[in-house]
Amino acid sequence: MTDSRKIRVAFVGTGGIANAHAEALRQQPGVELAVAVDLDASRAEAFAAKWGITRTAASLAEAIDGGRLDLVAICTPPSSHFPLALEALSYGLDAVIEKPPALSLSQMRELEKAEAASKGKLSCVFQHRFGSGAQRLLALQESGALGKPLVGTCNTLWFRDQPYFDVPWRGLWDVEGGGPTMGHGIHQFDLLLHLWGPWAEVTAFAGKLARRTDTEDASAAVVRFESGAIATIINSVISPRETSYMRLDFENATVELEHLYGYSDNNWTVTPAPGQEDAVELWKQGEDLASGHAAQYQALIRSIQHGVHPPVSISDAYATMELAAAIYASSVSGTTIARGQINEISPFFTRMDGHLEPWKQEEALNA
Structure with missing residues (x-):
């Protein structure tokens, strides 16, 4: 993505860690906080109101139906990271996965294969690398x-x-x-x-x-x-x-x-x-430069804007x-x-x- 369009972000999961992602993304130029996705509608609405997000959805599929998306921030409990990352890749979307990115080495290998077959790319949250x-x-x-x-x-x-x-x-x-x-x-x-x-x-x-x-x-x-x-x-x-x-x-x-x-x-x-x-x-x-989500997102958003692979790929995180x-x-x-x-x-x-x-x-x- 090398044009001047804003990068539209969906937050999947609107619990505590999603706030760290929203705060970090709000600091990045060229980013729009587009939609809050959560099975709990009231929690999604509260999160959206806090961060100035105009739309909520109950699923990623519903979020996509409502308009263009570029990046998915997966902020749910660990067991759902793997299926949600697969779903984002199936739509050709880039996704950021909170730690741990998967529950097993087997799932990590499956994510590598799915990424290779998708237009989307995955990035894992290991923010201490970026200070x-x-x-x-x-x-x-x-x-x-x-x-x-x-x-x-x-x-x-x-x-x-x-x-x-x-x-x-x-x-x-x-x-x-x-x-x-x-x-x-x-x-x-x-x-x-x-x-x-x-x-x-x-x-x-x-x-x-x-x-x-x-x-x-x-x-x-x-x-x-x-x-x-x-x-x-x-x-x-x-x-x-x-x-x-x-x-x-x-x-x-x-x-x-x-x-x-x-x-x-x-x-x-x-x-x-x-x-x-x-x-x-x-x-x-x-x-x-302090370590944290903002430092990693700075590098990630820059990679998306320049059309290069995002930092901390699935392969990087495998070790x-x-x-x-x-x-x-x-x-x-x-x-x-x-x-x-x-x-x-x-x-x-x-x-x-x-x-x-x-x-x-x-x-x-x-x-």
């Missing part, structure tokens, strides 16, 4: 200023009480696809993979330590990258002092990021190795989803999992817990 801190760090890595990546820490330590999990669609493998590994920490370790490149193998543990839920409430993993670098990843929703923390040790500097749900340049710290103080001076250059699947597979099987090992014949290819419901069984044994 200026991440962009600057990528550039410094590529320049060689930081030296080799060596050792990393990637922690998502959040707190969700029991009432959070008592919502009917939460904490279920068939609905959310997993616990904090899938639905919370995935943003932070996606950023880690974006920065440090392909992972090679992982050994992990996970369990249900404090919450009544079918999925895990915490996981911990050790990941070796193809570069040889090693990192630990912890994903938790039972940690009273909440933080999202990443530490990346390179030959020439330690780079740290601490925030909660999004960062600016102020959340980063660079500590040079002795004699490598130039790394800090290089870090201070450039604009300060992140594959690591989530490998963390589950390793924790359930007690073995180290290599990238590429979870293929079509693996039970973990079609469901993150391998259809074994391990922590549900553990709870039954301990009852």
